[in-house]
Amino acid sequence: VIKLPIGVMGLATASTLKHIIENIPEVKSLLKQFDVVLVxxxxxxxVGVLEDVIKRPVFKGSIDPSLLPETIGYLLEGGTLSKKGPAEEILLKNRLEQFKSSYRTVVSNIKPAFSIGPLKVPLRGPPVLLAAETPVTIPVSKVREYSSWYEGQGAEIVIVGIPVEEDLDSSIKRVREAERGLNKAVLAVDSMKAKVIESGFEMGAELALSLHPGNIEAFLPYRREKAFVVIPTDPLAGDVYDAESGLPALKQTIAKAGSYGYEKLIADLILAPPCTGLLQSIESYLKFSSEVGSVPFMMGFANVTELFDVDSIGVNAILSALAVEVGASLVLVSEESWKARYSVVETKISLMMASVARQKGMPPVDLGIDMLVLKSKNPSRQSGVLLKAKERVEVNGESLKEELDRWGHVVIEVDHETGRIIACVFKAGAKTPERCYYGRSALNILKRIISDNPELSKQHAGYLGVELEKAEIALATGKQYTQDRPLEIGYSSKLELVKEVLEGLQA
Incomplete structure (x- = not known):
């Protein structure tokens, strides 16, 4: 180990390193002993400028030191790193490509029970198809937008939810609007009115919810061509059931439908809400999967996500894993309430992860993609810059004069263990910070920096405000913070991820 005359590596440039190597023979001699050099x-x-000095390939490694083993492994496998950008982006792309390959294998190994439109319905998952139902509370004018939105989030089937009290003409318009909003997704209709379902079939719907003892004879003309989700009893008759009584009733309904010649049936055992029989209903799925091996079945998540006041992301993830374990063919989600927003993409990614994990015989970790929206797998890292400061200033809530004027240079970090934001000011050309501020409030730290540095420019003050606020968000949510890099909080990247993984599967 040779100590270089650099205070903080994050402030170093390729030109600086080149100058150091050229002027310290010991460093130059050491680097020439290696086949590849990572910076x-x-x-x-x-960093390609260093190759002229040491006559060896030079690449940029990762910003996060914990990724060094993966970086070296990637090189040993024949991968190529960049001389201009950090390895994180390349490693991320490599992980994604590996995941896509694994997921393609899962999809190619499907054992279909039948097809609905262009979709092959697996007799038992994985893979597991995803259906999303439009909220019954939205006006007809919004249905097309929601249908397109759900397909964009990864739903292979979009179900039009029909309000019970809605008149026939409005319901038919609702179905038509949904059909117009779709590209490749299969259209389905969920209604208690046979005429609405029949109209949906005429408009191209391939699936209907739900077939039960009270309406089996109503859809005989469609019994071979169209698919139906089957429920145990007639909801219009006021029949109620639990997980224990529902399974025998469902088997009877399936047998009756089969006797009438229905060929495409998907069983729906109905998942009970949390704390009211959820575990027992999961057990009924296991029983059905083993006892009725010739019929695919669906698991609807809404009774759990909508009837549990917690963030939907974790709920949808664990339910997706359970759906894969019990062999569900189809999962149904809805975004009826605002708290369930993005349930479609949450479930889609979770199902893909669980499917690949099931194939590999491992838990769904380190697969190449994740559903970490508000947290990271690792905490933010500190360079030790706080300890090198000539002066350390703890910033609390004191009132400070706000004067945006001129600027200095600041390095910002987050320490999750102590719950502090760290902001260190470097004077021009300095290798160690002149002063470090730390505290929990981005605003208070910014005020103090501005007060102590009257030369701070408005542009840099604005930049500091953005970065300090990002640091505070990272502190509050557990996200990893790296200065000048996005926190990746939100769903935009997850929507793109769905498109990336599914690209080419429908071709």
Whole structure:
């Protein structure tokens, strides 16, 4: 180990390193002994300039040191790193490509029970198809938008939810609007009115919810061509059942439908809400899967996600894993309430992860994709810059004068263990910070920096405000913070992820 005359590697440039290597023979001699040289991903500039000095390939490694083993492994497998950008982006792409390959294998190994439109319905998952139902509370004018939105989130089937009290003409318009909003997704209709379902079939719907003892004779003309989700009893008759009584009743309804010649049936055992029989209903899925091996079955998540006041992401993830374990063919989700927003993409990614994990015989971790929206797998890292400061200033809630004027240079970090934001000011050309501020409030730290540095420019003050606020969000949510890099909080990247993984599967 040779100590370099650099205070903080994040402030180093490729030109600085080149100058150091050229002027310290010991460093130059050591580097020439290696086949490949990796430089911290934090270094600014093109590190290819170092190759002229040491005559060895030079690449940028990762910003996060914990990724070094993966980086080296990637190189040993024949991968190529960048001389201009950190390894994180390349490693992420490599993981994604590996996941896509694994998921394609899962999809190609499907054992279909039958097809609905272009979709093959697996007799037992994985893979597991995803259906999303439009809220019954939205106006007809919004149905097309929701249908397109759900397909964009990864739903292979979009179900039009029909309000019970809605008149026939409005319901038919609702179905038509949904059909117009779809590209490749299969259209389905969920209604207690046979005429609405029949109209849906005429408009191209391939699936209906739900077939029960009270309406089996109503759809005989469609019994071979169209698919039906089967429920145990007639809801219009006021029949109620639990997990224990529902399974025998469902078997009877399936047998009756079969006797009438229905060929495409999907069983729905109905998942009970939390704390009211959820576990027992999961057990009924297991029993059905083993006892009725010739009929695919569906698991609807809404009774759990909508009837549990917690963030939907974890609920949808664990339910997806359970759906894969019990062999569900189809999962149904809805976004009826605002808290369930993005349930479709949450479930889609979770189902893909669980499907690949099931194939590999492992838990759904380190698969190449994740559904970590508000948290990271690792905490933010500190460079030790706080300890190198000539002066350390703890920033609390004192009132400070707000004057945006001119600027200095600041390095920002987050320490999750102590719950602090750290902001260190470097004077021009300095290798160690002049002063470090730390505290929990981005606003208070910004005020203090502005007060102590009257030369701070408005542009840099604005930049500091953004970065400090990102640091505070990271502190509050557990997200990993790296200065000048996005926190990746939100769903935009997850929507793109769905498109990336599914690209080419429907071709």
């Amino acid at each position: 911290s991903g934090r270094v600014e500039g093109d």
